[in-house]
Amino acid sequence: MKNRFLFILLVWVISDVYFSKAVETLTSNNLILTGYWMLDVLLAIGFISLVRFRNTKVMSWVMAFLLLTLVPKIFALPVLLTEDVVRAFRHFPPRAVWVSQVAMLIAAIPFFSLIYGLTGGRHRYKVHRLTLKYKDLPEAFDGFTITQLSDIHAGSFTSVKGVEKGIAMVNAQKSDVILFTGDLVNNQAAEMFPWIESFAKLAAPFGKYSVLGNHDYGDYMRWENEADKHANLNRLKKVHQEIGFRLLLNESTTIKKDGQEIALIGVENWGKGGFHKYGDLTKAAAQVNDNEFKILMSHDPSHWEAKTLLHEKHIDLTLAGHTHGMQFGIELFGFQWSPVKYVYPQWAGLYKRGNKNLYVNRGFGFLGFKGRLGIWPEITVIKLKREAA
Numbered sequence: 365m366k367n368r369f370l371f372i373l374l375v376w377v378i379s380d381v382y383f384s385k386a387v388e389t390l391t392s393n394n395l396i397l398t399g400y401w402m403l404d405v406l407l408a409i410g411f412i413s414l415v416r417f418r419n420t421k422v423m424s425w426v427m428a429f430l431l432l433t434l435v436p437k438i439f440a441l442p443v444l445l446t447e448d449v450v451r452a453f454r455h456f457p458p459r460a461v462w463v464s465q466v467a468m469l470i471a472a473i474p475f476f477s478l479i480y481g482l483t484g485g486r487h488r489y490k491v492h493r494l495t496l497k498y499k500d501l502p503e504a505f506d507g508f509t510i511t512q513l514s515d516i517h518a519g520s521f522t523s524v525k526g527v528e529k530g531i532a533m534v535n536a537q538k539s540d541v542i543l544f545t546g547d548l549v550n551n552q553a554a555e556m557f558p559w560i561e562s563f564a565k566l567a568a569p570f571g572k573y574s575v576l577g578n579h580d581y582g583d584y585m586r587w588e589n590e591a592d593k594h595a596n597l598n599r600l601k602k603v604h605q606e607i608g609f610r611l612l613l614n615e616s617t618t619i620k621k622d623g624q625e626i627a628l629i630g631v632e633n634w635g636k637g638g639f640h641k642y643g644d645l646t647k648a649a650a651q652v653n654d655n656e657f658k659i660l661m662s663h664d665p666s667h668w669e670a671k672t673l674l675h676e677k678h679i680d681l682t683l684a685g686h687t688h689g690m691q692f693g694i695e696l697f698g699f700q701w702s703p704v705k706y707v708y709p710q711w712a713g714l715y716k717r718g719n720k721n722l723y724v725n726r727g728f729g730f731l732g733f734k735g736r737l738g739i740w741p742e743i744t745v746i747k748l749k750r751e752a753a
Contacts, residue, residue, distance in 0.1 A: 376430075379437035380404060382444045383471070386464035403433065427733045431692075432478050436471035443467045481692075481737030486730050487526030489533050490740040494714060496721055497751035498680055500657050504622035505748055511539035511568070512744040514663070514685025515547040515577065515727030519555030520734065524562070530728060530741065531565055537745050541570040541619060544609060545685045546577025546633060546663030550731060551585045553600035556607075563607040570619055574609040575630040576600075577663040577686060578639050579731075612661065614648040627656040629679070634671065635664035635686070643667060649677050659683065665710040668722045681721050681746075687711040688727040689739030702739055712739065 387400055447463045511534055521527050534542070549555040556563075566572060580600055587593040604611040612630020619626050629652060634643030643662065652658060658679050660672060665684040672679050689712040693702030704711045715722040726742035 372430075372434075375438070376434055379434065379441050382441055383437040383467070385459060386440065386444055386467045389459045389461060389464040390468070428482060428735070431733060432475065435478060436473075436475040439474050440467040440471040443470060477737055478735075481733075482735035485736040485740065486734065487523060487529055488736065488740045489530045489728075489743055491533065491537065491743045491745060492713070492726075493745045493747070494723070495747045495749055496681065496714075497749045498657065498719070499751045500655075500680065501748055501750040502621075502624035502626060502657060503750060504624040505626055505657070506750040508621070508626075508748045509537070509539040509541075510659075510683075510744075510746040510748070511537050511542045512545060512683050512723065512725050512746065513542065513728050514545040514683075514725035514742075515688055515729055515731070516544070516563075517547055517550055517579070517727075517729035517731045518559045519550035519552070520730050521559065527559065527562055530743070531562055534566055534743055537743065539568055539745060542566055542568040542572040543628075543659075543661055543683055544572070544574040545661050545683050545725060546575050547579045547685065547727075547729075547731075548574075548577070548603065549600065550579055551582055553596050553603055556600070556603045560603065560606050566608065570621070572607075572609045573617070573628060573630065573661065574604050574611050575661045575663055576611070576613070576632050576642075578633045578635060581633070581640065581642070583640060612648070614642075614644045616648055616650075616652050618656075625656070627652040627658045629658060629660045631660070631662045631667070633663045634667045636666035636670060639664060639666075643671075645671050645675055649675070649679075652677060654678070665708060665722060665724045668710060668715075672722075673717055673720060679720060681723070683723055683725070684710075685725045685727055687724060688731065691727075691730055691733050691736045691739055693737075693739045695738060 384400060388397065391397070443463060444467050447459065451457060451459070513534065580597070582593050582596045601611055610617070612628070614632050616627055616629040619628055629648050631643035631645050631648045633639065634641045649658070654677060658677065660679045660682045662668070662672065662682055662684050664686045668682050668684065672682050687704050687708050690702045690704035694700070700712060702711060710722055710724050712724050712726050715724070723744065723746065725744050726739055728741050728743070730736055730741070
């Protein structure tokens with residue numbers, strides 16, 4: 365973690381120095397130049413606070429301003445570096461005004477895009493639809509539909525209208541079942557209290573089921589004592605009930621239709637690296653027959669390669685979330701890219717290994733960066749089809 369912060373700091377300093385030269389080329393106004401560096405000082409203080417205290421609210425604002433000030437400069441950096449290479453062969457004449465103007469125009473594109481991401485992007489819900497075919501799917505479930513939600517992060521919400529828009533879109537899908545794959549809150553159960561009535565409106569004829577994500581345990585804040593932390597988790601479990609979700613805690617259940625059934629398994633959070641490993645797939649699947657069609661809800665997609673694929677019981681479909689697609693990236697004409705792909709090989713969409721599938725939802729809410737750009741909040745609709753043997 366410390367190395368990541370040092371790398372970000374290094375990129376920030378280099379891009380900042382170069383961009384400041386472009387600003388100085390275009391204006392000598394001391395008020396503008398002083399304001400430029402004062403903004404950097406304030407951002408540096410916020411960055412240090414983020415590293416030191418890890419306060420969620422501080423982190424949200426620091427992330428927003430960091431992206432607004434850093435990303436545009438990175439885009440402009442190649443233009444300014446190219447000019448310096450040319451200037452080196454010409455014994456460093458004064459910088460060309462037109463080059464600095466071009467750099468400013470290039471920087472303006474990501475700057476205003478990020479402004480949109482912080483305003484309209486956070487509730488620009490997108491429905492992702494896919495059909496998955498299985499030979500072992502019971503006939504009664506041919507055409508059965510699942511709506512998957514993940515990473516609500518209620519503590520980040522500020523717009524009732526925006527959230528209600530997303531909930532209405534979920535219900536409009538009229539899926540048979542709704543499955544939520546974790547991170548209902550950022551840290552505390554109380555974050556969900558203003559939104560209980562809204563999310564209780566979610567409806568599906570075959571029920572609503574959920575699991576916990578890494579943020580739901582309260583591991584990322586300081587508690588007075590362990591008893592308070594434990595009480596918070598218990599209260600959050602009750603919130604799941606209050607919004608009509610059956611929370612699966614390393615356990616399984618069955619969904620029955622026309623005399624046939626499929627198994628639904630839910631594990632607690634299990635993540636690679638420094639994330640807690642509360643999940644126990646063996647325990648969760650203990651009551652599931654080997655020949656049953658199985659759907660697993662597991663918040664962190666790293667669990668799939670580490671545990672699920674290797675498990676003695678065949679898991680047909682795994683549903684995960686966690687990555688948010690980093691809330692920043694590109695998805696155009698089938699092309700997908702986000703910086704999070706360098707941390708999580710499975711970070712958004714469908715992944716296959718033989719006849720086993722993993723789907724990673726991009727998340728309903730947001731955390732850290734108070735918005736989304738390119739990777740929009742997701743409502744997943746999966747139709748199950750029986751494939752002829």
